[in-house]
Amino acid sequence: MSPIVKNVAVVLVIPIxxxxxxxxxxxxxxxxxxxxxxxIMASLVVLFFVAFGKEWAKKINxxxxxxxxxxxxxxxxxxxxxxxxxxxxxxxxxxxxxxxGMSIPFGANSGxxxxxxxxxxxxxxxxxxxxxxxxxxxxxxxxxxxxxxFSEKENNVGGKK
Amino acid sequence: MILxxxxxxAIGIPLFAAFAVFFFGKLGKRAMKVWVVAGLLxxxxxxxxxxxxxxxxxxxxxAVGAQVPGIISQAGFPVRVVLVVDxxxxxVALVAMSLCLLAGLFSLRFFEKKEGGEKFYSLxxxxxxxxxxxxxxxxxxxxxxxxxVISISSAGLIVFFRExxxxxxGFKYLVLLAIGAxxxxxxxxxxxxxxxxxxxxxxxxxxxxxxxxxxxxxxxLIASALLLKCGSFPVHMWKPDVYQKxxxxxxxVLVASGLVGIYALFRVLFLMLANTPxxxxxxxxxxxxxxxSIFVGVTMALKQTSLKRLVGYAAVAETGFVxxxxxxxxxxxxxxxxxxxxxxxxxxxxxxxxxxxxxLLFLLIAAVGFVTKKxxxxxxxxLAHKSPxxxxxxxxxxxxxxxxxxxxxxxxxxxxxxxxxxxxxxxSIVGILGSVMLLAIFVKVxxxxxxxxxxxxxxxxxxKSMLLxxxxxxxxxxxxxxxxxxxIEGVFLPAAKALINSQAYxxxxx
Numbered sequence: 001m002s003p004i005v006k007n008v009a010v011v012l013v014i015p016i017x018x019x020x021x022x023x024x025x026x027x028x029x030x031x032x033x034x035x036x037x038x039x040i041m042a043s044l045v046v047l048f049f050v051a052f053g054k055e056w057a058k059k060i061n062x063x064x065x066x067x068x069x070x071x072x073x074x075x076x077x078x079x080x081x082x083x084x085x086x087x088x089x090x091x092x093x094x095x096x097x098x099x100x101g102m103s104i105p106f107g108a109n110s111g112x113x114x115x116x117x118x119x120x121x122x123x124x125x126x127x128x129x130x131x132x133x134x135x136x137x138x139x140x141x142x143x144x145x146x147x148x149x150f151s152e153k154e155n156n157v158g159g160k161k
Numbered sequence: 162m163i164l165x166x167x168x169x170x171a172i173g174i175p176l177f178a179a180f181a182v183f184f185f186g187k188l189g190k191r192a193m194k195v196w197v198v199a200g201l202l203x204x205x206x207x208x209x210x211x212x213x214x215x216x217x218x219x220x221x222x223x224a225v226g227a228q229v230p231g232i233i234s235q236a237g238f239p240v241r242v243v244l245v246v247d248x249x250x251x252x253v254a255l256v257a258m259s260l261c262l263l264a265g266l267f268s269l270r271f272f273e274k275k276e277g278g279e280k281f282y283s284l285x286x287x288x289x290x291x292x293x294x295x296x297x298x299x300x301x302x303x304x305x306x307x308x309x310v311i312s313i314s315s316a317g318l319i320v321f322f323r324e325x326x327x328x329x330x331g332f333k334y335l336v337l338l339a340i341g342a343x344x345x346x347x348x349x350x351x352x353x354x355x356x357x358x359x360x361x362x363x364x365x366x367x368x369x370x371x372x373x374x375x376x377x378x379x380x381x382l383i384a385s386a387l388l389l390k391c392g393s394f395p396v397h398m399w400k401p402d403v404y405q406k407x408x409x410x411x412x413x414v415l416v417a418s419g420l421v422g423i424y425a426l427f428r429v430l431f432l433m434l435a436n437t438p439x440x441x442x443x444x445x446x447x448x449x450x451x452x453x454s455i456f457v458g459v460t461m462a463l464k465q466t467s468l469k470r471l472v473g474y475a476a477v478a479e480t481g482f483v484x485x486x487x488x489x490x491x492x493x494x495x496x497x498x499x500x501x502x503x504x505x506x507x508x509x510x511x512x513x514x515x516x517x518x519x520x521l522l523f524l525l526i527a528a529v530g531f532v533t534k535k536x537x538x539x540x541x542x543x544l545a546h547k548s549p550x551x552x553x554x555x556x557x558x559x560x561x562x563x564x565x566x567x568x569x570x571x572x573x574x575x576x577x578x579x580x581x582x583x584x585x586x587x588x589s590i591v592g593i594l595g596s597v598m599l600l601a602i603f604v605k606v607x608x609x610x611x612x613x614x615x616x617x618x619x620x621x622x623x624x625k626s627m628l629l630x631x632x633x634x635x636x637x638x639x640x641x642x643x644x645x646x647x648x649i650e651g652v653f654l655p656a657a658k659a660l661i662n663s664q665a666y667x668x669x670x671x
Contacts, residue, residue: 069183070184074177074184077176081177084170087225088166088225
């Protein structure tokens with residue numbers, strides 16, 4: 001692509017990342033959450049494919065993306081299991097004054113970021129997972145026309161042999 | 162504390178195990194396989210415990226994420242996702258999870274030399290979690306979610322290691338199931354719009370009082386989605402395609418997901434229509450669909466040349482028997498007589514037998530492919546000389562599926578024939594004819610593969626783990642066939658009672 005597109009793509013890294021992170025982190029206060037935020041972040045990868053082409057796309061380490069995907073999902077599962085003291089998926093962090101555990105004062109307010117317990121943490125996990133998974137989908141469709149998702153070649157690129 | 166959370170753990174453990182397979186894959190093949198088997202075994206243990214509890218009369222209701230998981234409706238109506246484990250859902254989950262576990266054990270040596278095992282096991286565990294979730298869910302929206310989980314993970318499994326045609330079958334499955342899931346979602350949306358509730362039991366209690374046309378529309382939409390899932394007559398076309406193209410192991414797991422689809426269909430229908438005049442009509446429609454499934458499945462199986470496709474059509478026929486039995490029971494649900502009740506028991510029995518017989522046959526096909534290394538079954542003949550064990554196991558599976566005494570298929574089908582005959586002799590006769598034709602078809606297959614001049618090609622030794630898995634299937638087939646009375650009294654009678662007793666279900670929720 002032309003230098004204009006390339007430069008604009010680089011400049012757009014900041015606003016797109018910020019918007020994506022905003023949507024993920026404010027998932028428990030405003031519309032959005034992990035899935036839309038992760039999809040917004042993954043659109044950055046697609047934008048870079050368009051701007052910089054195949055040579056750039058080949059440099060992406062799919063192993064890291066697979067790791068991010070699995071890590072996000074495992075984190076989500078782990079958070080669900082951590083509530084087992086009372087019940088599965090129990091929100092044990094809410095109102096605990098620790099991580100995201102602020103008690104909300106009674107009455108109308110504009111929303112507190114430091115609240116929600118495990119919901120924002122789960123949003124972050126889902127955001128990571130969706131970002132990594134959609135990036136993998138984009139890489140596979142862009143580089144390999146979707147042929148090798150389930151064949152043997154793919155292991156040479158990413159994971160362990 | 163752990164046992165209190167057993168319903169959630171039975172879904173949560175395979176789900177978490179599926180996500181973490183990737184990390185164990187990094188540690189090596191052995192660690193990954195140990196992790197997969199441990200995950201499936203742990204879920205199986207919890208389900209066995211739940212099933213033993215449920216069959217002895219103690220149902221478990223579990224509100225996910227609640228302060229006290231046992232309290233479902235705090236303000237008079239349920240707000241949280243509710244898991245319901247009564248006799249019938251526990252039994253179905255037990256059968257389906259056992260199929261997943263056995264197929265997983267079977268696959269340990271099967272994929273030894275092939276790459277990409279971590280994705281296969283990840284999808285298998287995800288499918289196991291979806292199957293358990295669909296059988297335990299007491300909530301329409303969760304039902305939709307687990308249906309999607311099942312369809313996406315099974316589509317991934319279908320295309321695994323296959324190129325070209327396998328993709329076509331997987332894509333067909335995915336598109337059809339997605340359309341079905343949209344029907345379900347539309348039906349759920351109607352209920353949510355009318356009642357502001359998603360819980361099946363709570364909606365059923367309201368539908369029982371003031372049923373209107375819009376409720377029946379929603380029930381019809383949901384029922385058609387689930388009929389698509391279990392592959393009944395007018396929408397059976399994906400089943401032979403998928404079973405033919407997928408690996409035998411994957412087909413065995415897909416049988417499990419089909420069983421859970423049938424269960425979900427009848428759970429919804431028995432709950433929603435129990436007190437309404439429409440139950441008779443819907444029951445007969447389902448029974449007629451079942452009869453057509455038997456007829457179409459058997460006649461189409463007759464002309465197949467590919468063994469897997471043939472068993473796929475036999476699976477359509479087997480589904481038809483369950484639909485026929487449950488449909489007859491549903492038709493008489495308002496005034497349950499002894500024959501209709503026996504039909505429900507027979508259907509419950511047949512549901513379990515479906516899983517055992519079809520699971521054994523699909524794993525046998527995979528084993529035959531493994532020992533001969535041939536892609537096409539048609540190139541194989543006279544295998545009984547080289548591996549008599551496989552021949553004996555195939556005979557057991559074949560007699561069981563076609564309803565010959567003393568195997569389990571006979572025990573369940575005789576109940577269905579007897580009880581359905583009282584309601585409609587024609588349906589019963591079609592069922593008997595279908596069963597006889599199934600036997601003829603499988604005798605043909607048996608002769609082609611196992612008899613004749615000795616097989617000339619190289620035959621590999623069957624790994625012990627595969628043999629053990631198939632012997633477990635054969636053991637349960639014989640056990641249910643030889644002691645049907647004890648099995649019915651201990652297992653299928655409480656399950657059938659739980660299925661038709663909508664008041665106990667609703668009472669547990671509210």
